[in-house]
Amino acid sequence: MPQDLDTAERSAVANGGGSFGRDLLAGLTLAAITIPEQMATAQLGGFEPQLGFFAFVAATLGFACFGASRVLTAGADSTITPIFVSGLAALAASGAFPPGAPAFLALLVGIALLIAGALRLGWIADLLSVPVLTGFLAGIAIHIVVSQLPGLLGIPGGGHHIAGQVQVIWSRIGETSPFSLAIGLFTLATLNLCERFAPRLPGALIALAAATAAVALFGLSARGVAVLGVLPSGLPTLGWPRLDWGDMRGLVPLALLLALVVMMQTATVSRSFPDGEGAEPRVDRDFLGLGAANLLSGLAGAFPVNASPPRTAVVVESGGTSQRAALLAAAIVLALALAGGSLLAQVPVAALAGVLLFVAQRIFRLRQIRAIARQSPAEFALVLLTAIAIVWLPIETGVAIGIALSLLHGVWMTTRSRPLELGRLAGTTIWWPPGSGQPTQSEAGVLVAAFQAPLLFANAESFRLGMMELIAQRRPTLFILEAGGIAAVDYTAAQALLALIRGCREGGAAVAIARVESVRALEALRRFGVIAEIGEDHLFHSVEQAIRALKQRSGGSN
Numbered sequence: 001m002p003q004d005l006d007t008a009e010r011s012a013v014a015n016g017g018g019s020f021g022r023d024l025l026a027g028l029t030l031a032a033i034t035i036p037e038q039m040a041t042a043q044l045g046g047f048e049p050q051l052g053f054f055a056f057v058a059a060t061l062g063f064a065c066f067g068a069s070r071v072l073t074a075g076a077d078s079t080i081t082p083i084f085v086s087g088l089a090a091l092a093a094s095g096a097f098p099p100g101a102p103a104f105l106a107l108l109v110g111i112a113l114l115i116a117g118a119l120r121l122g123w124i125a126d127l128l129s130v131p132v133l134t135g136f137l138a139g140i141a142i143h144i145v146v147s148q149l150p151g152l153l154g155i156p157g158g159g160h161h162i163a164g165q166v167q168v169i170w171s172r173i174g175e176t177s178p179f180s181l182a183i184g185l186f187t188l189a190t191l192n193l194c195e196r197f198a199p200r201l202p203g204a205l206i207a208l209a210a211a212t213a214a215v216a217l218f219g220l221s222a223r224g225v226a227v228l229g230v231l232p233s234g235l236p237t238l239g240w241p242r243l244d245w246g247d248m249r250g251l252v253p254l255a256l257l258l259a260l261v262v263m264m265q266t267a268t269v270s271r272s273f274p275d276g277e278g279a280e281p282r283v284d285r286d287f288l289g290l291g292a293a294n295l296l297s298g299l300a301g302a303f304p305v306n307a308s309p310p311r312t313a314v315v316v317e318s319g320g321t322s323q324r325a326a327l328l329a330a331a332i333v334l335a336l337a338l339a340g341g342s343l344l345a346q347v348p349v350a351a352l353a354g355v356l357l358f359v360a361q362r363i364f365r366l367r368q369i370r371a372i373a374r375q376s377p378a379e380f381a382l383v384l385l386t387a388i389a390i391v392w393l394p395i396e397t398g399v400a401i402g403i404a405l406s407l408l409h410g411v412w413m414t415t416r417s418r419p420l421e422l423g424r425l426a427g428t429t430i431w432w433p434p435g436s437g438q439p440t441q442s443e444a445g446v447l448v449a450a451f452q453a454p455l456l457f458a459n460a461e462s463f464r465l466g467m468m469e470l471i472a473q474r475r476p477t478l479f480i481l482e483a484g485g486i487a488a489v490d491y492t493a494a495q496a497l498l499a500l501i502r503g504c505r506e507g508g509a510a511v512a513i514a515r516v517e518s519v520r521a522l523e524a525l526r527r528f529g530v531i532a533e534i535g536e537d538h539l540f541h542s543v544e545q546a547i548r549a550l551k552q553r554s555g556g557s558n
Contacts, residue, residue, distance in 0.1 A: 067289020139390025
C-alpha cells in the first residue's frame with residue numbers, strides 16, 4: 001500500500017509539472033500575441049497603447065478570480081472598441097462626454113455582467129442569430145478598415161461619419177507615404193503567412209519587431225513614418241471615476257448594449273473552447289468573470305473589455321490548461337507597461353494598422369456569408385441589412401437594429417407556422433403529415449390537425465383561423481389536436497385555443513387533445529383552464545387512443 005501511494009504521488013507531481021510546463025509555454029505565446037494586439041486595439045479607440053496593456057492585465061486578474069473557464073482570456077477587444085468609441089463620440093457631440101467616461105463605462109458594463117451572471121441570464125446571449133451576427137461582424141470589420149487606412153497610408157485622418165472618413169482619405173490619397181504603406185502591408189502579409197504556414201509563431205510580434213527595427217535602423221521616422229514615441233511608465237491610479245448623475249445616466253444605454261455584445265461573445269468563446277472533452281461550459285459563471293474584468297479595468301482607468309476568441313484559441317493550441325497561462329502573460333505585459341515605454345518609442349503606427357487590418361480580415365466571414373447567400377437568400381438579406389446598419393448608422397444604433405432584426409426574424413419564423421391536417425399511414429396507427437411520400441388515410445368524421453411550433457401570442461390568431469378553416473372544410477364530429485410539436489403555450493394562445501374549443505362544440509364537434517409531450521405545454525394547458533374545458537377524459541397519449549376511446553364512448557357513432 002505505501003508503495004502504491006508513493007507511485008500515485010509521483011504521478012500527480014509529474015502531471016502537475018507537465019501542466020505547469022504547458023501553461024508556461026502557452027503564457028509566453030499568449031504574451032507574444034497580446035502585446036501588439038492590445039497596443040493596436042487601444043490605438044483603434046484613440047487611447048495610449050499602454051492603456052491597452054493595463055486593460056489586459058485588469059481583465060486577466062478579474063476573470064482568473066471569478067470566471068469558470070480555465071482557458072478563456074479577456075482584454076481590449078476590436079469588436080466592442082468601435083462600438084463604445086462611436087457611442088462616446090455621439091455623447092461628445094452633445095456636450096456630455098466627460099474625461100472619465102470610458103472607465104466609468106467599463107464599470108457599468110461590469111455591473112451589468114455581474115447582474116446577468118447572478119440571475120443566470122445566459123440565454124440572452126442567444127438573441128443574435130448567426131446571419132445577424134455575421135452581418136454585425138462584417139460591419140465592424142469595415143469600420144476597422146476605414147479607421148486604419150490613414151495610419152496605413154501615413155496620412156491625416158478626419159471625419160466623424162464613415163462617409164466623411166472615406167472622403168478625407170480620398171482627398172489626401174496623393175500624400176501617401178510609401179514607407180508607411182510598405183510597413184503596413186508587410187505586417188499584414190507576415191500575419192497571413194504565419195497563420196497559414198506556421199500558426200504557432202507569433203506573427204504579429206515578429207512583424208512588429210521587424211518593422212520597429214527597420215524604423216530605427218533606417219531613420220524612417222524622419223521620412224514621414226509616424227511612430228508611437230516614448231510612452232508614459234508606471235502603474236495606473238486605481239479609483240472610481242468622478243461623474244455627475246447626468247453623465248452616468250447618459251452612459252447607461254450604451255453600457256447595456258455593450259454588456260449584451262460581451263455576453264454573446266463570451267458565450268461563444270466558452271462553448272467553442274470547453275475545458276475538457278465532454279465538459280459543459282458554465283456561461284453564467286463566465287459572465288461573472290467578465291463582470292469582474294470590466295470592473296477592474298474601469299478602476300484602472302482603462303475601458304470596457306471582452307472575451308477574446310483568437311487569444312483563447314492561442315492558449316488552447318499552445319497546450320494551456322489553466323488561468324496560469326493568462327496570468328503569466330499578464331505579468332509580462334505589465335512589466336513591459338511599467339518599464340518598456342522607451343522600448344516602444346519606435347513602433348510604427350502603420351504596423352499597428354496592419355495588425356488591425358488582419359483582425360478585420362478575420363472577422364469578415366466571407367465564407368460564411370457565401371454559404372448563407374447560397375443556402376438561405378432570406379437570411380442573407382439579414383446579413384446585408386445588419387452590415388449596412390452598422391456601417392451607415394452610428395454603430396450602437398446599428399447593433400440595436402441588428403438585435404431587433406434577429407428577434408423579428410425569430411418571431412416571423414414562428415408566425416409562419418400553420419395548422420396541418422394529419423392522416424393515418426396505411427397499415428399503421430401512426431398519424432403523419434400528407435405529402436411525405438407515403439400514402440395516408442383519413443378517418444370518417446374525424447379531423448386530426450397538428451401545429452408544429454410553440455403556441456404563442458405571435459401566432460395565436462393564425463392558429464385559430466387556420467384550425468377554423470380546416471374544421472369548416474371537413475365538418476368533423478370529432479376534432480383532435482395533435483400537440484406533439486407544441487413546446488409551450490402562453491396566455492394569449494390559450495385564450496385562442498379556448499375560443500376554438502367552444503366554437504367546435506357550438507358546431508356539434510367533440511374536442512380532444514393528444515400527445516402533449518412537453519411538460520411546459522401541459523402545465524400551461526392546465527393552468528389556463530384548457531384541460532378543464534375539454535375534460536381530463538379528453539386528454540390522450542396518442543391520436544389512435546383518442547379515436548378508439550371516444551368512438552367507444554359514443555357507441556361508435558363518431
